[in-house]
Amino acid sequence: xxxxxxxxxxxxxxxxxxxxxxxxxxxxxxxxxxxxxxxxxxxxxxxxxxxxxxxxxxxxxxxxxxxxxxxxxxxxxxxxxxxxxxxxxxxxxxxxxxxxxxxxxxxxxxxxxxxxxxxxxxxxxxxxxxxxxxxxxxxxxxxxxxxxxxxxxxxxxxxxxxxxxxxxxxxxxxxxxxxxxxxxxxxxxxxxxxxxxxxxxxxxxxxxxxxxxxxxxxxxxxxxxxxxxxxxxxxxxxxxxxxxxxxxxxxxxxxxxxxxxxxxxxxxxxxxxxxxxxxxxxxxxxxxxxxxxxxxxxxxxxxxxxxxxxxxxxxxxxxxxxxxxxxxxxxxxxxxxxxxxxxxxxxxxxxxxxxxxxxxxxxxxxxxxxxxxxxxxxxxxxxxxxxxxxxxxxxxxxxxxxxxxxxxxxxxxxxxxxxxxxxxxxxxxxxxxxxxxxxxxxxxxxxxxxxxxxxxxxx
Amino acid sequence: xxxxxxxxxxxxxxxxxxxxxxxxxxxxxxxxxxxxxxxxxxxxxxxxxxxxxxxxxxxxxxxxxxxxxxxxxxxxxxxxxxxxxxxxxxxxxxxxxxxxxxxxxxxxxxxxxxxxxxxxxxxxxxxxxxxxxxxxxxxxxxxxxxxxxxxxxxxxxxxxxxxxxxxxxxxxxxxxxxxxxxxxxxxxxxxxxxxxxxxxxxxxxxxxxxxxxxxxxxxxxxxxxxxxxxxxxx
Numbered sequence: 001x002x003x004x005x006x007x008x009x010x011x012x013x014x015x016x017x018x019x020x021x022x023x024x025x026x027x028x029x030x031x032x033x034x035x036x037x038x039x040x041x042x043x044x045x046x047x048x049x050x051x052x053x054x055x056x057x058x059x060x061x062x063x064x065x066x067x068x069x070x071x072x073x074x075x076x077x078x079x080x081x082x083x084x085x086x087x088x089x090x091x092x093x094x095x096x097x098x099x100x101x102x103x104x105x106x107x108x109x110x111x112x113x114x115x116x117x118x119x120x121x122x123x124x125x126x127x128x129x130x131x132x133x134x135x136x137x138x139x140x141x142x143x144x145x146x147x148x149x150x151x152x153x154x155x156x157x158x159x160x161x162x163x164x165x166x167x168x169x170x171x172x173x174x175x176x177x178x179x180x181x182x183x184x185x186x187x188x189x190x191x192x193x194x195x196x197x198x199x200x201x202x203x204x205x206x207x208x209x210x211x212x213x214x215x216x217x218x219x220x221x222x223x224x225x226x227x228x229x230x231x232x233x234x235x236x237x238x239x240x241x242x243x244x245x246x247x248x249x250x251x252x253x254x255x256x257x258x259x260x261x262x263x264x265x266x267x268x269x270x271x272x273x274x275x276x277x278x279x280x281x282x283x284x285x286x287x288x289x290x291x292x293x294x295x296x297x298x299x300x301x302x303x304x305x306x307x308x309x310x311x312x313x314x315x316x317x318x319x320x321x322x323x324x325x326x327x328x329x330x331x332x333x334x335x336x337x338x339x340x341x342x343x344x345x346x347x348x349x350x351x352x353x354x355x356x357x358x359x360x361x362x363x364x365x366x367x368x369x370x371x372x373x374x375x376x377x378x379x380x381x382x383x384x385x386x387x388x389x390x391x392x393x394x395x396x397x398x399x400x401x402x403x404x405x406x407x408x409x410x411x412x413x414x415x416x417x418x419x420x421x422x423x424x425x426x427x428x429x430x431x432x433x434x435x436x437x438x439x440x441x442x443x444x445x446x447x448x449x450x451x452x453x454x455x456x457x458x459x
Numbered sequence: 460x461x462x463x464x465x466x467x468x469x470x471x472x473x474x475x476x477x478x479x480x481x482x483x484x485x486x487x488x489x490x491x492x493x494x495x496x497x498x499x500x501x502x503x504x505x506x507x508x509x510x511x512x513x514x515x516x517x518x519x520x521x522x523x524x525x526x527x528x529x530x531x532x533x534x535x536x537x538x539x540x541x542x543x544x545x546x547x548x549x550x551x552x553x554x555x556x557x558x559x560x561x562x563x564x565x566x567x568x569x570x571x572x573x574x575x576x577x578x579x580x581x582x583x584x585x586x587x588x589x590x591x592x593x594x595x596x597x598x599x600x601x602x603x604x605x606x607x608x609x610x611x612x613x614x615x616x617x618x619x620x621x622x623x624x625x626x627x628x629x630x631x632x633x634x635x636x637x638x639x640x641x642x643x644x645x646x647x648x649x650x651x652x653x654x655x656x657x658x659x660x661x662x663x664x665x666x667x668x669x670x671x672x673x674x675x676x677x678x679x680x681x682x683x684x685x686x687x688x689x690x691x692x693x
Contacts, residue, residue, distance in 0.1 A: 250501040252686050287501040292672075294504065294689040318687050323501050357498055358682065373480050375498060405475050412477040421498045425476040 018057025019084075021113050024050040024091070035116045036108070038096050040221035042124030046097035053110045054089040063090055063111055070106020072098040073117055123167050124222050125159040125192055133157075142217060144204045144228035150264020151205070153228065157183075158199040159219065161192035168192075169220055172200070176215025179206050180226050183217075206230020208265035208304060235269075235302070235334040236261050237341030238309060247347050249323045249377040249420075250355065252291065255330065256316040257300065257309035267302040269334040271311060273319060277326040278351060281379040281410065285322035285419045292317055300332070323375035323419040325351040351378045353449035361440050361456040368428040368437055368458065372444075375421045379413050380447040382406025386428070389455065391438040400443070401428075482675060483517045483661025484508075484524075487691050492524050492531075495660065499677055500686045507691075516546035516553070517661030523553055523566065530555070530566065537569045547624075548659070549587030556585055556594075563592070563607070576607040584657075586624035595622040595629065602631070615640070623657040623665060625678055630657060630665060637667060637685070639678055649676065649685045 022029040041047045055061045063082045068075040077092035084090050098121045108115040129135045132145040133155040147153035161167040170189040174182045182202035215226035236259050243254040273296045275288045290298040292312045301310050311317035328347040332339055356374035385400040439455040482495040491507035509531050515524040524531040525544035542559030553566040564571040580598035594605050602615035602622055618631040628641040632654040639647040651669050658666040663679040673688040
């Protein structure tokens with residue numbers, strides 16, 4: 001008989017040992033002892049605490065009792081009895097809400113586990129949020145307006161004592177992201193007389209590389225979430241500097257870019273070069289390009305807090321002006337952030353007379369060959385005259401020989417669509433002794449003027 | 460005797476031939492041989508016409524390129540000793556020196572014929588002169604111009620490598636400058652840091668590689684001009 005009695009006494013103890021009560025904050029469980037303190041709760045506010053009755057044993061436990069007895073406390077639980085499998089738990093929430101400031105207690109019973117719940121309802125000051133900050137009516141979140149990164153936004157708030165008795169504010173702190181700083185303008189602790197109000201400020205300074213921020217403003221026992229967002233401000237209108245004035249064709253020039261003010265965050269993008277020719281003979285000029293990339297685009301970057309715009313990691317970028325008159329357009333594309341002001345700078349390449357960079361002349365038995373290498377950025381060349389000279393420097397009759405190769409040049413430019421650079425070779429049949437022809441001068445006319453070569457000596 | 464330029468013939472025969480100007484060939488940073496079109500300061504690169512090019516030399520008449528094991532000319536190739544080569548173009552012929560095997564050869568129409576030579580020191584450049592070949596060599600840190608029989612033709616005082624012999628002078632690095640020194644003693648200096656290699660492009664231009672950038676230098680007398688060559692599009 002004695003052995004059976006012993007077993008019967010041990011069974012309830014074994015069942016109790018399997019059930020453990022914990023409180024839950026987020027995903028963190030904390031063991032609950034004989035008391036649990038809800039701490040201070042602002043009058044008219046409510047506070048919920050989640051609990052779990054966890055079965056840590058190896059056999060199922062049936063919860064038959066789960067109750068809270070005490071003013072201001074209620075429990076939200078599943079219906080009973082509730083069977084908790086080994087390793088599983090029963091979750092429930094205890095809700096505390098009262099209107100009258102005082103200390104409160106209640107008894108929480110889970111099967112044989114008894115816990116005393118404690119709470120204090122306290123007076124809380126009224127918080128007023130001034131524009132441009134706003135309050136979320138549902139979550140009580142204080143929302144800051146969007147602030148450019150590198151700048152600071154402010155939120156002005158006030159605390160007022162709406163009660164007929166003095167109210168002490170002992171805890172007024174800002175926590176969370178370091179972008180939130182404050183409170184500024186108040187000292188703790190402070191006592192608010194009935195009807196008295198004080199104002200204070202919370203700062204918000206978003207940093208590079210992060211867009212959304214969260215924090216909390218705690219006033220005594222009441223906590224208000226803080227939310228803010230930062231954005232990359234547009235790049236200040238860049239200053240484009242060229243190596244010197246006087247733009248023309250067949251040049252390699254340098255472009256440097258700076259900002260009028262330091263940009264707060266790292267930035268990057270592209271400088272695009274576009275070209276609109278004056279002529280309709282060609283639609284573009286492929287020699288207009290950035291030499292570093294061989295194309296019409298060069299990447300740019302700005303280091304944090306710098307005014308220097310690096311072009312392909314260099315302080316400057318060399319570009320070619322090509323051999324076509326028209327408009328060069330430099331456009332900055334600051335990826336994702338935009339530019340404050342016009343992002344385009346236009347350079348004009350003026351129309352000029354034909355330019356000849358290299359000229360040669362050679363003779364054969366009955367022919368004279370003249371070779372000219374140059375460009376015509378107007379695409380109107382063709383009218384020429386050739387004057388041949390003997391060794392004494394005298395023009396050889398019949399004097400200037402005029403020719404109009406306009407159609408040939410037009411056909412050539414149209415065919416190659418590759419700028420206006422050309423090699424022209426002209427052959428002149430000679431009757432007589434070609435060796436007596438010592439030199440030639442060539443005059444080339446286009447819409448912008450006349451170019452005359454120096455005397456080209458026959459080799 | 461009166462020289463008559465046939466006026467009527469101008470219309471019939473002086474019809475001009477118009478072509479796209481070119482500055483020759485370059486070897487880009489990826490070892491591709493590319494034509495260069497345009498005029499000084501306004502050029503574009505053509506599509507690659509050969510890959511794996513170690514060295515090249517072009518003139519108006521001839522363009523030879525050396526790959527690891529052959530010499531390319533036009534769309535043909537000739538088996539050649541391994542490694543890079545130094546060329547001296549001479550009309551439609553060329554002298555070719557292979558530094559890796561220390562061989563000097565004569566090239567004509569795709570045929571390589573070995574030549575005897577007696578040169579001490581490190582050969583840096585070749586040029587053809589009156590049907591013979593001349594060398595720029597480095598001996599004990601000094602630079603000389605010598606003939607294939609070893610006779611010294613002159614000194615390149617103040618020169619540093621790389622060196623390229625021109626038909627009427629020499630082009631070489633000197634500190635942070637690139638010097639064109641003519642046979643008459645005149646010099647032109649271009650500020651350029653880090654010159655690493657010099658390759659004849661043809662048409663009076665030399666490709667200069669300095670660091671990550673490539674330049675073209677016109678070495679024609681009184682037309683000397685240095686400008687940046689565009690990088691090829693990726």
